[in-house]
Amino acid sequence: MAGWSHEEGYSKKPCREIVGPDRVAFDGPYCLVGLWKNGYQLLDRDSWTGWALGKPELDGDLHSYWNNIRDNNNGLSGQCNNLKDLNGNLPRQLSSFQVTGYCECEFFADEDCHPKSFRFSAYNREDAAMWRNGKDDNMIQSIKCKYAESWGGVEGFTVTFVDNKTARRDDQVGRLGPIPEGVALQGTWSPDVLRAHDSRKCLKVGHPDVASGNFRVTDVTVVHATCHFYLDENCNEQGGGMENSLFTLASMGKVEWVDPDGGDARGKSIRSYKCFPSYNIAWHPQSQDILKYIQKKIRAPA
Known part of the structure; x- marks a missing residue:
């Protein structure tokens, strides 16, 4: 054989x-x-x-x-x-x-x-x-x-971007200084539940303060998908294509990324992302509640 x-x-x-x-x-x-x-x-x-x-x-x-x-x-x-x-x-x-x-x-x-x-x-x-x-x-x-590619029976996913400047650790404050006046102290942006047909599309981070730099991504959470994140609005990096993303989050469950510099390093310039069916073992499985919520949303009329 x-x-x-x-x-x-x-x-x-x-x-x-x-x-x-x-x-x-x-x-x-x-x-x-x-x-x-x-x-x-x-x-x-x-x-x-x-x-x-x-x-x-x-x-x-x-x-x-x-x-x-x-x-x-x-x-x-x-x-x-x-x-x-x-x-x-x-x-x-x-x-x-x-x-x-x-x-x-x-x-x-x-x-x-x-x-x-x-x-x-x-x-x-x-x-x-x-x-x-x-x-x-x-x-x-x-x-x-x-x-094989699989959505595991739940053909939807969520991506959440957080700007949590109040969460700076002491060492971050020492290196980065205090939070600037006039900047929103906290913000969360998510397009809610995305459907499987939204995968493979270039999606923009839609928070209104992204372009001005006043929404600096400190945390990203992906549930039930694999997503690549990019610095421009067209899902391209130097060298081009999804293989040159800024970073990738992949899991069959829930996976999170935290900018080690509180949004003043890589996170501050995230402008777009592209998602695909999940891969990687769900070492930290998402609760059944969020999966049921995703399923309910994608079954609802558009």
Whole structure:
């Protein structure tokens, strides 16, 4: 059976080989899969970590990379991979996993990804202790992944910008000085709930004081989406495109950014943003109340 190669996967070698500049983090849009015999251990020989749909060349043409992944030009999407080909210690020993990025992976009890042996699927999901969560521990022998984007059944999201100058810490006051007279002490701006069809559009920070500089973003909160933030009004940075955003917030739950300089550093110039379906594990899940609120708003007549 053909399996993920050295070029396509990050490495067929144990996870302990991923060190130094080659060490990877489970926090990006590229389909990254980690498989462990017993918990997330960097030095664990009984593990495999790899790019299931192809290794991104971060210094190359990322647009071509995404086109290849979506169109399955490299044939990796939907390809069955036997765990024994990744690490001989993993079949029927898998107890921990992580899947992040724009992909969904299916796990099977047999060696050939037969539909009747299907156990579960994972989209930006992790389980460090499968023995505590159901009957799939020490059962898995094969896996296959495919490109996927998902709103998780809630096709909406929120983005909130806050100018909270009264929240300066003592060290910020010492470096930045007191709050200028005549400047609004506090402000919050949000377009309320955005719908899935608003994603991939360039959206402007619509607070009326943005242009004058009197609304300086100190905090940004994103719920249920991945958003890129830009300095101009057209979602462009030097070098162009979404890959050159000022910063990115991504989570299946809730994620926040706080300007370390209280809005006088990067935050003061945020003018636009562009959002996409969520990726990344929701380490800090949003409450069900806000998800129900989003769902209610998007179901209401426009």
